[in-house]
Amino acid sequence: MTHSVLPGGITAGTGTSPAVTSPADRPSAVGSSASAAGSSAVTSGAGPRAPRAGLLLAIILTGQFMALLDVFIVNVAAPTIRTDLHASGAGLQLVIAGYSIAYAVLLITGARLGGLLGHRRLFLAGLALFTVSSLACGLARNTGELIGFRFVQGTGSALMIPQVLSLLQLTFTGEARTRAMSVYSAVIASGAALGQSLGGLLVSADLFGMGWRPVFLVNVPIGLVMLVVAPRVLPEDTGAAAAGTPGAAGAVRRGLDLPGLVVLGAAVTLLTVPLVLGQEEGWPLWGWFSLGLSVLLFALFTVLEARLARRGGAPLVSARVLRAPGMPRAVTVISLTMAANAGFLFAIALHLQSGLGDSALRTGLTFATCAVTFGAVGLNWRRLPVSWRPWLAPAGLLVAAGSFAGLGLALRAGGHGGALLYGALLPLGAGLGLAFSPTLTLALGKVAPHDAAEASGLLATVTQLGQLLGVATLGTLYLNRLDVPGAHPSAHAYAVTSAAMAAVSLVGAVVAVEWRRSGRRRA
Numbered sequence: 001m002t003h004s005v006l007p008g009g010i011t012a013g014t015g016t017s018p019a020v021t022s023p024a025d026r027p028s029a030v031g032s033s034a035s036a037a038g039s040s041a042v043t044s045g046a047g048p049r050a051p052r053a054g055l056l057l058a059i060i061l062t063g064q065f066m067a068l069l070d071v072f073i074v075n076v077a078a079p080t081i082r083t084d085l086h087a088s089g090a091g092l093q094l095v096i097a098g099y100s101i102a103y104a105v106l107l108i109t110g111a112r113l114g115g116l117l118g119h120r121r122l123f124l125a126g127l128a129l130f131t132v133s134s135l136a137c138g139l140a141r142n143t144g145e146l147i148g149f150r151f152v153q154g155t156g157s158a159l160m161i162p163q164v165l166s167l168l169q170l171t172f173t174g175e176a177r178t179r180a181m182s183v184y185s186a187v188i189a190s191g192a193a194l195g196q197s198l199g200g201l202l203v204s205a206d207l208f209g210m211g212w213r214p215v216f217l218v219n220v221p222i223g224l225v226m227l228v229v230a231p232r233v234l235p236e237d238t239g240a241a242a243a244g245t246p247g248a249a250g251a252v253r254r255g256l257d258l259p260g261l262v263v264l265g266a267a268v269t270l271l272t273v274p275l276v277l278g279q280e281e282g283w284p285l286w287g288w289f290s291l292g293l294s295v296l297l298f299a300l301f302t303v304l305e306a307r308l309a310r311r312g313g314a315p316l317v318s319a320r321v322l323r324a325p326g327m328p329r330a331v332t333v334i335s336l337t338m339a340a341n342a343g344f345l346f347a348i349a350l351h352l353q354s355g356l357g358d359s360a361l362r363t364g365l366t367f368a369t370c371a372v373t374f375g376a377v378g379l380n381w382r383r384l385p386v387s388w389r390p391w392l393a394p395a396g397l398l399v400a401a402g403s404f405a406g407l408g409l410a411l412r413a414g415g416h417g418g419a420l421l422y423g424a425l426l427p428l429g430a431g432l433g434l435a436f437s438p439t440l441t442l443a444l445g446k447v448a449p450h451d452a453a454e455a456s457g458l459l460a461t462v463t464q465l466g467q468l469l470g471v472a473t474l475g476t477l478y479l480n481r482l483d484v485p486g487a488h489p490s491a492h493a494y495a496v497t498s499a500a501m502a503a504v505s506l507v508g509a510v511v512a513v514e515w516r517r518s519g520r521r522r523a
Contacts, residue, residue, distance in 0.1 A: 056171065056233045057180055059226055061187050063127055064164045066219050067157040068187075070099065070134070072195030072371075075345045076364045077203050077212040079353035081146070084211050089479035091143040093276045096346065097471045098147045101272060102154030103161075104464030105265045108316050108457040111162035112256060118237025119163040119170070124230060126160025129153075131223030138217035162457070171235055196371060200364025260304050260316045267297035268465070275472040279480050321447065321454045329512060330443035331462050333393050336508035337435045338466030340400065340501045343474025344428075347497045348407075350478065355490025356416060369422055370429035377433030389438055396434025397509035401502040403428035408498030414488030435508065474500055 074081075074096055082092050114122040133153040140146035165184070172180045202214045210217075271294040274287035281287065305315035321327060345367070352358040352366060381392060406424035410417030417424075440459055447455040474497055481493035 052233060053172070053176065055229070056167075056235075057183060059230050059233055060123065060164050060167050061184060062222065062226060063123065063130075063160055064184070065187050066222060067130065067161050069195040069198070070153065070157075070216070070219070072345075072367070073199035073202070073215040074099070075349045076196055076199035076360050076367065077215045078346070078349050080203050080212040080360060082350075082354075085140075085143045085146065087143040088280055089475075089482075090277045090280045091147065093346070093471050093475050093479075094147045094273075095143065095150055096475075097272060097276065097468050098150035099154040099157070100464050100468040100471070101265075101268055102151045103158045104461050104468060105261070105268055106155055106158035107162060107461050107464065108454075109256060109261055110158040110160075111166075111457050112314070113159065114163045114166055116256075119166045120234045120237045122159050123163040123167065123234065124227070126156045126158070126163070127223060127226055127230065128156075130156030130160055131220060131227065132156075134216045134219035134223065138213045138215075138220070167234065196364040196367035197361075198364070200359070200361035203360035257305075257308060257314060257316045260301060260308065263297055263301045263304060264316060267294045267301060268468070270294035270297065272468060272472050275469075275476060279476050317458060318451065318454050321451050321458055324443075324448070324451065324455065325446045326443045327447070327455065327458075330439050330459060332511050333397070333435060333439045333508050334459060335462050335466035335469070336504055336511070337397065337400075337432055337439075338463050339470030339474065340404070340504045340508075341432055342467035342470030343478075343497065343501055343504075344404070344470075346471050346475040347478040347494055351411065351490050351494040355488070355494070356414075358416075366421075366425070370425040370432075373426050373429030374433040374436075375429075377430050378437040381434060381438055389442060392434045392438040394509040394512040396431040396436075396438075397505045397512065399427050399431030400435065401431075401505035401509065403431055404498045404502035404505060408495040408502070411498075412488075412491050412495035414491040431505075435505075435512075439512075474504075 078092055078096065081087060081095060082089075085091075087095070110122065110126070130153055133149050133156055136149040137146055137153060140149055168177070168180050168184060198218075199215050202218065203212055205214075207214045270290045274290045278284075278287040305317055306319060308315045309319060322331070348367075349363055352363045353360065358366075377396075384392070403424045406420065407417075407428070410420040410424060443459065444455055477500055478493050478497040481496045482489050484492055486492050
């Protein structure tokens with residue numbers, strides 16, 4: 001589900017999160033500065049010829065699927081990676097979080113680079129980097145190497161994935177665009193279930209005695225085929241920057257917020273690393289110093305963004321977008337939903353495999369139960385009465401809170417939970433889906449058209465950051481409680497973590513309701 005880690009599978013997931021999956025005619029997160037520059041436009045016309053259009057769609061959606069896959073596959077493979085590389089709990093968290101840190105921080109910049117330098121060029125560059133780094137991940141000799149290569153892999157995704165919707169929007173028109181967006185939504189919805197199941201299958205198969213490594217290496221042959229075929233299929237970029245004409249470098253510099261990017265990246269890293277390493281290191285002084293410095297850097301980032309906006313620049317995060325109706329509520333609800341989801345995936349994978357001895361395949365299929373309902377809700381919530389829509393997020397989070405509590409009760413005695421396990425997983429996916437998809441779509445629907453791209457990029461970034469914080473905080477809680485003596489330490493640790501996830505969901509439901517009420521009072 002994320003990049004995205006999500007139970008229902010976004011991630012955008014990553015990959016690109018559903019932050020940009022709603023109405024088919026909405027611009028993708030290419031950054032408003034890119035639109036203003038007009039420096040990259042793929043001629044849409046009436047759309048490509050049918051055979052070429054089908055191949056083009058397959059190429060770009062395969063890229064989307066690979067990036068999404070690498071979020072969920074790693075969750076299932078985590079216990080095997082831990083055993084094989086003798087990784088600490090913190091190291092394992094960074095293997096998972098490293099991808100999200102790079103993706104979240106660089107997503108908006110990758111989108112703007114696509115608008116300035118050409119979506120085709122950036123898609124191919126991101127695909128090449130993603131493929132090479134996947135090979136490096138699969139060959140990593142120790143935890144440190146794997147963490148570093150995961151950062152590079154996330155960078156490749158941040159360059160590649162923002163171009164997917166841009167290419168769809170600019171290449172297809174009319175009914176062809178509607179069909180293409182439907183296929184895109186299906187890929188997003190099914191990615192989590194397929195990713196987790198495939199990850200479990202690859203790890204359990206232990207191909208050539210390689211254990212967890214095929215979950216990364218599977219990307220290499222696919223990526224190489226795409227690198228051969230894609231240049232023949234993707235439409236040529238046009239425009240000054242894409243063509244490399246004089247002044248292009250200046251246009252790129254003006255369209256990017258490099259100081260903001262550096263400060264945000266440093267702030268996110270200084271926040272995440274001590275949260276992950278602090279427990280194992282005994283909360284040393286450097287950890288508290290890093291946390292304090294991250295707060296100062298986030299404040300500095302806010303000042304820099306405001307100053308850049310006043311000077312007519314293009315900040316990474318626009319204050320105007322943040323103040324849009326429903327946007328503060330969406331940012332808070334989405335971040336809490338994704339944090340609970342990411343913590344769930346991390347903790348339950350370790351508990352099922354390390355605590356209960358389940359195979360990776362069984363764990364992946366268990367995850368899939370939740371992912372299927374998340375995807376089904378994401379695709380069908382619009383069928384519900386319009387009057388219900390403002391209340392879907394709080395209702396979904398309440399369902400999620402009850403499901404997390406049910407999971408904790410089902411697993412606390414050290415068993416598999418029987419029917420109660422699946423009785424909690426099915427509504428959990430539905431609840432998280434109701435909290436995520438409607439919140440995101442309704443928030444984007446209230447944004448001014450010229451801010452749609454920035455809003456999409458912002459919510460995609462928030463999705464990734466929420467997942468990152470979920471792994472860092474809830475994952476740390478689970479690992480910490482493993483040290484408590486008892487007959488079933490893993491079951492106890494998961495029950496405590498599940499209670500924390502229920503609390504996070506309840507906070508999200510309260511926030512959603514209160515913001516809804518305050519919005520009605522202002523109206």
